[in-house]
Amino acid sequence: MGLFQYTVRRILFLIMVLIGVTIAAFIISNTVPGDPLVANLGQTAMSDPEIVERYERRWGLDRSLPEQYLIYMSNLLQGDMGTSIRSQRPVIDDLKQYFPATFELATLATLLSIIFGLIFGIISAVKRNKLIDHFVRAISVTGISMPAFWLALMSLYLFYFLLDIAPGSGRLSADFSGFSLQTGFLIIDSISAGRFDILKNALYHMILPALVLAGATMGIITRTVRSSLLDVMSQDYLRTARAKGLNETVVIMKHALLNALIPTLTIFGLSYGNLLGGTVLVESIFDYPGLGWYAYISATTLDFPAIMGATILIALVYSVMNLLVDVTYGIIDPRVRY
């Protein structure tokens, strides 16, 4: 079976996973004690029989649970995830607003953790047991073992209160509030508008939360890269590479690293999921208006349509990331059979 068939099969599998996620989310929101009408409509709307009836018809509340699920799914497929109780807007619009912020943040954090994780892991393996190796390993252990909330609070304290160089809350400073978003991704929008001052400001707002988010992942990547590189460095084919007269940079960066990346790739995929989970906490602490922040607010206000929407979206992103990783795996490692 080729890469193409494999990808198709994985996409089908992904769809099944998502169906599972929606079922789970649906069941949970239905087993929560209380009248879904009360839970979803709120007091004022409840007193209006017309709204109640419309709501019941739209979600099939007079039907059996499986039927309700099918109705929910068909609404979902049309982009209708219901209305957020708190914001009184369609959940899909809320997600469209908050998701880009988180996607940017998580991607930046992932990039940071991969870049630093790779650099540190390589240095650490090449200079094994030297002073720099011990130093790098100390950093990575710190990254792994510090809870994200603690790192977040400490960095806020340090950069905001003590040094006063951290930006305030939000994605942009107030001066740029007039900037109109096209895609919702500030990095893309600012570059396409040629507004590098906005790009700079956006990155300035993202960098602290991104670093906090990246910490643990970076530590894990550093460790994995180090250990798999050390493993690879004792392989016969590296002696062959040196016997060819290649210089040490090519030996490490081409012959060793490609092999060492194979076990590391899985970590990239898994850590993206961790990162998305971490955004709930970090975005709340840094008051950064993204999906994590939205999920947090929705949870504390028992805004079920919003919670379900956010859950499904996060599951979707996570699954797509893992799909990408698995496909990349097959590209890097020719031995992978599908």
Next chain:
Amino acid sequence: MEKKILEVKGLKTYFYTEDGIAAAVDGVDFEVAKKETLGIVGESGCGKSVTALSIMGLLESPPAQIAAGEIIFKGEDLLKKSDKERRNIRGNEISMIFQEPMTSLNPVLSVGNQIGEVLRIHQRLKKQEAADKTIELLDLVGIPLPERRIKEFPHQLSGGIRQRVMIAIALACNPSLIIADEPTTALDVTIQAQILELMKDLKEKLNTAIMLITHDLGLIAEVAQNVMVMYAGQIVEYADVDRLFEQTMHPYTIGLLESIPGVDLEIDRLDVIKGLVPNLYDLPQGCRFHPRCKDARTVCKEKEPKLYDLKGHKVRCFKYSGTW
């Protein structure tokens, strides 16, 4: 013999480990002339590979260190050269074929990439030129359908084909010296024969000097001009092939020859060389071979024999000291 291209003088390669210092190569002298095939034999652990890797400059330091000696290649001492100068020689003028074809190729790079790489760095060939030359090389080492193989990865190839690829890599830049470290040991018997046939063919076509490390004295008899027998890091006998096989001198070499199946001798084969290779961290006093030697006398236990040179036939044994 004509001009020598390699001359190793007093080479001592030591390993500094927690158990102490192991003199894996302990004062070895030899030469390789142009077009010569020098066979190196000896039991496991006697320092054959370490000698080869010292010439290649591929030993990891620490623990390895070349404690003394000169490795003169084309008139210049390799040990005095910079890392960069040695890299330019490695894989280019001196190349090496290893014992383990199954693990010596990089699993994630295509055959074409792994051969072409040598051509790109040493001969500065462009991608396409390197690809063309790679196909020629694959053809030269007898791999069918080279255009297709070039895109394949090591796991798709059999052991024999992988070793042919390794040979192609070694030949890529027309080296003046190839070091083949037990190139067939890891292969099936039928494949061994094919690879040997290939090496003999290539030898005739290309006339490269070869250092052939092997346990197989039969092979040496077939392809080598000179033979060097090593024991515990030292040369114990050196001669041209005819003399080595017809007027074998050292008791150790006699033991090795007797252990070849097919040589008629009325000795229990399992008994030929009793005992084990000595521990490098705890070498016996006197002659290193004496605990296993049938002919050992008191002098062998007390003094270390030097390498006696009897008209080009060298032997490290008191039997040939003239006072035996």
